[in-house]
Amino acid sequence: MKKMKYWILLLCLALGLSGCGSTGEILDEVVQSGILDEYLQPEKVQKIEVPKGEMEVHFIDVGQADCALLASGGHFMLIDGGNNEDDERILTYLRNAGVKKLDIVVGTHPHEDHIGSLDAAIEAFDVGAVYMPAVSANTATYRDVLDAVAEKGLQVQHPKAGDVLDFNGLPVEIFGPVKEYKDLNNNSIVLRISVGETAFLFTGDAETTAEFDILEQGFDISADVLKVAHHGSSGSSVEEFLAYADADYAVISVGIGNSYDHPEDVTLKRLQNYGMEIFRTDKQGTIVCNTDGENISFRQEGKSSQTAAVTEAAYIGNKNSMKYHTLDCSSLPIEKNRAYFADQAAAEEAGYAPCGTCKP
Template sequence: PHEDHIGSLDAIINHFDVDAVYMPKIMHTSKTFEDVLDAVANKGLKIKSPDPGDTIDFNGLEIEVLGPQREYKDFNNNSIVLKVNAGETAFLFTGDAEETAEKDILQADYDLQADVLKVGHHGSSTSSSQAFLQAVKPKYAVISVGVGNSYHHPEEEALQRLQSIGAEIYRTDLQGNIVCTTDGKNIAFNCNSVSGTEVYADAARNNTPAEEVVYIANKKSKKFHLESCASLPDEENRIYLEDREEAISLGYTPCGTCKP
């Protein structure tokens, strides 16, 4: 339910003929999430939460639901993971799923091989584990990521793992809009750079942070901090949040040191 994933979903529902809406079994108190619920209600639709192993037929495409395998405490691992089979080609969409969810999907023993992988969590090092990538064996890896984002995505560890399996990497921060097409046998990419992408490409390559505030919450202490705080938790205990409102709505309290 994070804004960078559903921020325009209400507009899509309002302006297109939508037959079904699929979302994981999690709720959020943000205005963005409420806008989506309003759009669903106004269209007389009901939200469906698919189960692992479900298949959805969409105009001759077979869409397999691979995750989430269970309910998780954090939003990222609750991402719906989909494998789209198009003729002899396959595409894997992972949302923000991280290594914990990846391990559960691996244990479910699906056929994960896919030609194109939409890289998990914008290229975060907490996703795209080596074991998962070896099972997927993607020829192409697409990273949806903002130019000069303050999360420093994609992270070098994830990029190195993708390179180690021989995947050709496409990034929206460097190449703008990425359109991938298939005829069921062949796959083609067309990158149409968005306005300003070239200007900021060097900054993106160097992971230059954008001028925005990042909040980092501690899973254990239930405190949230500024990115510059001296009391940041270890990486495995971190949750990255988009805004102060989200942190408070999830039950985190401000750090007394950095006073976010």
């Protein structure tokens, strides 16, 4: 279903950019214009080959959202699925990685920036099991995921704190949610995957309340690698939780110049105070972590077209209002409506006018 939007976009652009000429000439004109670069440029990832008993984790750069692909011995697990508009990027990444089947799919909680493209992944690949918390959301995005699961003849499973799943012989311990909360973030599935003597802790968007409840249960949340909760929000990663996690590495999945100011300085300071080496998708693009059960190594798979384009950006444009802003303007648009410029001349050449609020 979602793939149709790209063909519709292609057709509309073709009709708009050329009033005459053959179909081939029109399509060539569209592609050469660069307008479709976001959709046509695949992420540079090689087929993943990891022996059983070892694991590789790909924290895929999906901007202000979460998506992680785990691989071990030819088996794959997907934790979260980015935003709705990330579907082609995620599917391309998974196909290039050699994914044929997803043994486990986890939607940590039903917010769009975590389950937006899970339906596309479920539709595109064979799936063993789908896990989500026992809470719902009255959104089209959430219903799309449920429909995709039903079409595969599966049912969403709701793991409970204390459950242990199996990922190709690797234990997946469920620590949260401990109970049902009003705040969907606190209902995030929190899990730890152990590989030999190493462990990875994934926290979704769990906030302080959920973190303390997990600690009260007495779970062993110690880990070597921590996927930082809620994109580095100050409302998560409380000091007590970080102390018990005692991680050496922290990974933050976050969008460049996002309007939430994630990751917040107070969170970064907490992580640094506990001696964690910090990796960020807004700074480094897709981040890959490999463990043989004893040693852990990191590498940068390569920045996505979006990350590469905006790393050196000095100004952010609003595609709707056609205004450009400073990076700290209070009127910044949401991620999908942004355009990035290295300087004011580039912004104005593209037809953007200065914002009246920040007055760049």
